[in-house]
Amino acid sequence: MSSSTVVNKPAIPSAPPAALAAFTSGAATLDRIEHVKLSSIVLPLNNPISDAKVLTGRQKPMTEVVFLFAEISTAAGHAGIGFSYSKRAGGPAQFAHAQEIAPVLIGEDPSDIAKIWSKLQWAGASVGRSGVATQAIAAVDIALWDLKAKRAGLPMAKLLGSHRDSVRTYNTSGGFLHTPIDEVIDNAVRSLDAGIGGIKLKVGQPDWKLDIARVTAVREHLGDDIPLMIDANQQWDRPTAQRMGRIFEEFNLVWIEEPLDAYDAEGHAQLARNLDTSIATGEMLASVGEHVRLIEAGSVDIIQPDAPRIGGFTQFLKLAALAEHNHLQLAPHFAMEIHLHLAAAYPLEAWVEHFDWLDPLFNEHLEIRDGRMHLSDRPGLGFTLSDQAHAWTVATAEFHS
Numbered sequence: 001m002s003s004s005t006v007v008n009k010p011a012i013p014s015a016p017p018a019a020l021a022a023f024t025s026g027a028a029t030l031d032r033i034e035h036v037k038l039s040s041i042v043l044p045l046n047n048p049i050s051d052a053k054v055l056t057g058r059q060k061p062m063t064e065v066v067f068l069f070a071e072i073s074t075a076a077g078h079a080g081i082g083f084s085y086s087k088r089a090g091g092p093a094q095f096a097h098a099q100e101i102a103p104v105l106i107g108e109d110p111s112d113i114a115k116i117w118s119k120l121q122w123a124g125a126s127v128g129r130s131g132v133a134t135q136a137i138a139a140v141d142i143a144l145w146d147l148k149a150k151r152a153g154l155p156m157a158k159l160l161g162s163h164r165d166s167v168r169t170y171n172t173s174g175g176f177l178h179t180p181i182d183e184v185i186d187n188a189v190r191s192l193d194a195g196i197g198g199i200k201l202k203v204g205q206p207d208w209k210l211d212i213a214r215v216t217a218v219r220e221h222l223g224d225d226i227p228l229m230i231d232a233n234q235q236w237d238r239p240t241a242q243r244m245g246r247i248f249e250e251f252n253l254v255w256i257e258e259p260l261d262a263y264d265a266e267g268h269a270q271l272a273r274n275l276d277t278s279i280a281t282g283e284m285l286a287s288v289g290e291h292v293r294l295i296e297a298g299s300v301d302i303i304q305p306d307a308p309r310i311g312g313f314t315q316f317l318k319l320a321a322l323a324e325h326n327h328l329q330l331a332p333h334f335a336m337e338i339h340l341h342l343a344a345a346y347p348l349e350a351w352v353e354h355f356d357w358l359d360p361l362f363n364e365h366l367e368i369r370d371g372r373m374h375l376s377d378r379p380g381l382g383f384t385l386s387d388q389a390h391a392w393t394v395a396t397a398e399f400h401s
C-alpha cells in the first residue's frame with residue numbers, strides 16, 4: 001500500500017452502546033456453565049453387523065452402539081448437545097470417565113472451549129491423552145461448540161467458516177459382509193435412488209476371491225460412473241494389500257480404506273506410493289498425535305479422522321489444518337451428523353459417510369439429494385434427541401452449580 005492511499009476508517013464512538021458495554025468493560029466472563037447432563041444411550045442395531053474383523057475371527061458381530069451424550073446449559077439460558085460413542089466395548093468406560101471429570105465444567109465460561117478442553121484433560125491426565133479419556137472429553141467439547149453456534153444463531157459449519165453448503169456423500173451401511181451380495185446390490189440401488197452419491201463395500205475376507213466377486217458384481221450392476229470405495233478394515237497384511245491393491249486398480253475405485261493395521265504408517269505409505277488408487281485410513285486413531293504419524297510418513301491420500309474419537313471439534317480442527325497443509329483429502333469416519341459440518345468447512349472437497357443407524361436418535365434428519373448431503377439452516381449441529389433416544393437411555397448423571 002502506498003503512503004498516499006487513503007483508508008476510510010469507521011468513526012469510533014466516544015462511548016460504547018449499552019449492548020456492547022459487557023464486552024468492553026473488561027469482564028472476561030460473559031456466561032457460565034450451570035448444568036451438565038451426561039447420558040449413556042444404547043442404540044440397538046437391526047442386524048448383527050460384520051466387517052472383515054468378524055470374518056477373520058478377531059471380533060464378534062456388532063449388535064449395538066453405545067453413545068455418551070453431553071447436554072450443557074448456562075446461566076444466560078444457552079444450551080448445547082454433543083456426543084461420543086463406542087462400538088463393542090468402551091461405552092461404560094467413556095460414561096464413567098466423563099462422570100469423574102464433568103464437575104470441573106461448572107462455573108466455566110462456555111466460550112472458553114480450548115481452556116475447558118485442557119482443564120478436562122488435566123483432570124483425567126493419569127489415564128492418558130488418547131482413547132477413552134479423550135473420547136469422554138469429545139462429547140463435552142462438541143456440546144460446547146454446539147452451544148457457541150446456537151448462541152450465534154448459526155449452523156455449525158457457518159460458525160467454523162464453511163466452503164460449501166453441501167458435501168458429497170457415500171453409503172456404507174448397505175455394504176457390510178454379513179449382507180448377501182444380492183441385498184448389497186439392492187441396498188446400493190436404493191441408496192443411489194435416495195440421492196446418495198457413492199457406495200462403499202466391505203472387503204478383507206479370508207477368501208480374497210469372494211471380495212473380488214462381490215466388488216465385480218456391484219461394479220457391473222451399477223456401471224462405471226458410480227463412485228465406488230472398498231474397505232478392508234485392517235485385515236490384510238502388507239503383501240496381500242499390495243496384491244489386492246493391484247487387482248483392484250482396474251475397478252477405478254475412489255479409494256481403498258484401511259488396507260492394513262491402523263497403526264502401520266510405513267506400510268500404508270508404501271501402498272500409497274505403489275498404487276494409483278488413493279489410500280484412505282485414520283478412523284481407528286484416537287488422538288491428533290496418532291494422525292500426525294500418518295501425515296508425516298506420507299501414509300494417506302485421504303485422511304479419515306473421527307471427531308468423537310480424537311477429542312471433538314477442538315482437536316479435529318487442529319488436524320484439519322495439518323491435513324490441508326499437506327494437501328490431503330478428507331473423508332471423516334461415521335457420525336455424519338457431526339462430520340457434515342467439519343467436511344463443509346474443509347478447504348478441499350470432502351466426502352461424508354452415510355450411515356442410517358443413528359436416524360432413530362434424533363428428531364431431525366439430514367437432507368440428501370444429487371449425491372450430496374446438505375447443511376440445514378438450523379443453528380448448531382441442528383439436532384435434538386428423540387423420544388426413542390430417551391427410551392434407550394440406560395444411565396444419566398447430572399451436575400449443577
Ligand SMILES: [Mg+2]
Nearest residue numbers: 231257258283
Ligand atoms: Mg472404515
